[in-house]
Amino acid sequence: MGEKSIQKRRYILETARRVFVEKGFKRVTMKDIVEACNISRGGLYLYFESTSQIFLEVLKLESEETDDVFSHSITEDATAADILILFLQEQKKELLRREDTLTQAIYEFYFENQLGRKENVLRKQFDAAVKIIEKLIETGVDNGELYCDDCQGTARNIMFVLEGLKISAQTIGITADAVDREVFYILRSLGVEM
Amino acid sequence: MGEKSIQKRRYILETARRVFVEKGFKRVTMKDIVEACNISRGGLYLYFESTSQIFLEVLKLESEETDDVFSHSITEDATAADILILFLQEQKKELLRREDTLTQAIYEFYFENQLGRKENVLRKQFDAAVKIIEKLIETGVDNGELYCDDCQGTARNIMFVLEGLKISAQTIGITADAVDREVFYILRSLGVEM
Amino acid sequence: MGEKSIQKRRYILETARRVFVEKGFKRVTMKDIVEACNISRGGLYLYFESTSQIFLEVLKLESEETDDVFSHSITEDATAADILILFLQEQKKELLRREDTLTQAIYEFYFENQLGRKENVLRKQFDAAVKIIEKLIETGVDNGELYCDDCQGTARNIMFVLEGLKISAQTIGITADAVDREVFYILRSLGVEM
Amino acid sequence: MGEKSIQKRRYILETARRVFVEKGFKRVTMKDIVEACNISRGGLYLYFESTSQIFLEVLKLESEETDDVFSHSITEDATAADILILFLQEQKKELLRREDTLTQAIYEFYFENQLGRKENVLRKQFDAAVKIIEKLIETGVDNGELYCDDCQGTARNIMFVLEGLKISAQTIGITADAVDREVFYILRSLGVEM
DNA sequence: CATGAATGAGAGTTCATTCAT
DNA sequence: GATGAATGAACTCTCATTCAT
Numbered sequence: 001m002g003e004k005s006i007q008k009r010r011y012i013l014e015t016a017r018r019v020f021v022e023k024g025f026k027r028v029t030m031k032d033i034v035e036a037c038n039i040s041r042g043g044l045y046l047y048f049e050s051t052s053q054i055f056l057e058v059l060k061l062e063s064e065e066t067d068d069v070f071s072h073s074i075t076e077d078a079t080a081a082d083i084l085i086l087f088l089q090e091q092k093k094e095l096l097r098r099e100d101t102l103t104q105a106i107y108e109f110y111f112e113n114q115l116g117r118k119e120n121v122l123r124k125q126f127d128a129a130v131k132i133i134e135k136l137i138e139t140g141v142d143n144g145e146l147y148c149d150d151c152q153g154t155a156r157n158i159m160f161v162l163e164g165l166k167i168s169a170q171t172i173g174i175t176a177d178a179v180d181r182e183v184f185y186i187l188r189s190l191g192v193e194m
Numbered sequence: 195m196g197e198k199s200i201q202k203r204r205y206i207l208e209t210a211r212r213v214f215v216e217k218g219f220k221r222v223t224m225k226d227i228v229e230a231c232n233i234s235r236g237g238l239y240l241y242f243e244s245t246s247q248i249f250l251e252v253l254k255l256e257s258e259e260t261d262d263v264f265s266h267s268i269t270e271d272a273t274a275a276d277i278l279i280l281f282l283q284e285q286k287k288e289l290l291r292r293e294d295t296l297t298q299a300i301y302e303f304y305f306e307n308q309l310g311r312k313e314n315v316l317r318k319q320f321d322a323a324v325k326i327i328e329k330l331i332e333t334g335v336d337n338g339e340l341y342c343d344d345c346q347g348t349a350r351n352i353m354f355v356l357e358g359l360k361i362s363a364q365t366i367g368i369t370a371d372a373v374d375r376e377v378f379y380i381l382r383s384l385g386v387e388m
Numbered sequence: 389m390g391e392k393s394i395q396k397r398r399y400i401l402e403t404a405r406r407v408f409v410e411k412g413f414k415r416v417t418m419k420d421i422v423e424a425c426n427i428s429r430g431g432l433y434l435y436f437e438s439t440s441q442i443f444l445e446v447l448k449l450e451s452e453e454t455d456d457v458f459s460h461s462i463t464e465d466a467t468a469a470d471i472l473i474l475f476l477q478e479q480k481k482e483l484l485r486r487e488d489t490l491t492q493a494i495y496e497f498y499f500e501n502q503l504g505r506k507e508n509v510l511r512k513q514f515d516a517a518v519k520i521i522e523k524l525i526e527t528g529v530d531n532g533e534l535y536c537d538d539c540q541g542t543a544r545n546i547m548f549v550l551e552g553l554k555i556s557a558q559t560i561g562i563t564a565d566a567v568d569r570e571v572f573y574i575l576r577s578l579g580v581e582m
Numbered sequence: 583m584g585e586k587s588i589q590k591r592r593y594i595l596e597t598a599r600r601v602f603v604e605k606g607f608k609r610v611t612m613k614d615i616v617e618a619c620n621i622s623r624g625g626l627y628l629y630f631e632s633t634s635q636i637f638l639e640v641l642k643l644e645s646e647e648t649d650d651v652f653s654h655s656i657t658e659d660a661t662a663a664d665i666l667i668l669f670l671q672e673q674k675k676e677l678l679r680r681e682d683t684l685t686q687a688i689y690e691f692y693f694e695n696q697l698g699r700k701e702n703v704l705r706k707q708f709d710a711a712v713k714i715i716e717k718l719i720e721t722g723v724d725n726g727e728l729y730c731d732d733c734q735g736t737a738r739n740i741m742f743v744l745e746g747l748k749i750s751a752q753t754i755g756i757t758a759d760a761v762d763r764e765v766f767y768i769l770r771s772l773g774v775e776m
Numbered sequence: 777c778a779t780g781a782a783t784g785a786g787a788g789t790t791c792a793t794t795c796a797t
Numbered sequence: 798g799a800t801g802a803a804t805g806a807a808c809t810c811t812c813a814t815t816c817a818t
Contacts, residue, residue: 157376236791
């Protein structure tokens, strides 16, 4: 595949991403993507063979760019608690920003494609996040900033709450206040004074 | 509409429910339901005019039958903590039973139909559950069975964790052990000895 | 057929007439009539077997009631010219009253059902009208009120102009002024001073 | 759209025309046209989106080819009266040729689509014809070939008679003799000796 | 590589018509 | 007589997918 092809691939994926953001996963057709990309029907098939494949590649790209969920939060002299708080705020923003998010499309995609453990990118990200939060809390406990009995349990709990908030945002709707309440609840139980 | 019609309506809804359980919401067509019910194409339209309508009615039936989420758990001499534990176990069973559940279809439906607050049955159920759990915890605290600072906050937290588990079960997959871990975590934080 | 049946037949025809007036002929379905009549689907078939049959019977009823197109115009001491003028004014009203007219439905019906000469009610009415107008003009000429070379030719000409106006009213649209102009033109050529 | 597409478009329109001639407007379905053209269901939709659109384009084509209703009649040394006579004979032919005419379809179409004045092609053609006939009569009068008081009124009258004959041909049926009688009547009233 | 015309399966929907009650 | 549930054919429209150019 030549240089040009690679660029076109990327162009298609970026355009398709916007389509998925707008319409979720299921409602998107090859035609939608063709039209959004302004390329020929047959042309798309030269690069991808289904919306599923395209979506998976969009996800891959996405995760390459966002693998560093925590990198934003980490600065030289930030404490563990600071980082945790920043991370939660970041998540809040993400949660409430219903537009420009692949969230819904991702759920839809995983409903349809019950992937095995290995390929399940979502699971990997989840597990990775749990580990990082756990480390963060441990560090905080060591520093005396945080209080926690069961760091791993708490980390997992936090992630499930976030998942719960995320899906709730998409289904029952959720306000900024509601998210704040949950974030405060978590932090308070870690002994953070607000 | 005669007695017979009512029975047929019900028959269609029950059959449709199985179809939704099997295929989620979006992938279900009127044709699917027609075939599952073994009735004629036009016949279905005598009763319902879209998969959305059918799904909503399935949900209504469902909630009529399950409105008493807690009623199973409540026995004469059960303590608040007992009831809470039973409730959580019930939820665990539900969570893991991926077959025979409308969960996925419900999510899909709500993705597509961003209902206003009023009509949002899901939200109502969520709020109702929070209230009941809150009461339960309060009672437990009064009895000295449970320990809790912020009963409402905790109730909400529990519900979001459950939501998180529910969606995770559908997307990243989850084991019985994993659910147990979360349930124990919750109970332990309420001071229940396991 | 009992007394009751006869009444029901009539009820159906009168109701159906309104439906035809509203929707023309082709767009009307048996279902439309059933619903307008508030009777059962099967019930309608006991009386009529198609929209065509119903329409024909509506027409029959209609013509029974209107056979006397000229009767309105005729009074004891009206002269021939008076009657002709009144008749033309009557036709003008009919022309412009696009609602509450079967005109369009009739055209549609005859397009679809190219009836033989014998059954063609429309033709009969046309021919009858020509004869009456002819007589009228003759009388007028005898009275010295009107001037005319070829009474039959003029009568036919008048009727074709009226037909032309009628169809134009339904297709290209026509104003009261335009109709007046034509009526005046006709009358003037008969020597009537306006 | 390439050269080929344009040809196919035209092919479809020409084929569709035959279908409209045969079945009128309302009874024609996209399926009918698809079958007449021997193309695929979806193929037709690449070019047109409804029978209405197709019909309008057929009309457009038609009028491009017939805009010169009078051009046939006009020869170097023909007098005004000659041209008028030729025109009326042309109309007679058209009238009696019930097959291969869009007349009925046109009426049906306009029944269904009550177009505004501007878009109403029928009206434009009518008005244009009136004007030309008027001019013709004026010329004839100037030449001393014709006699006429009210050229415009007569022109309009002629057109309405023609309309009346046209619709009558479609509904009550009409013979060549009947048309001749009307044509003669018109010409005689213009002072043409037959 | 790229195009876009063409195909045909399949979804939704409406009705004329029948028939058991 | 009367009902209305049920059927199935017919129509509209949309797409994934292919293929000649």
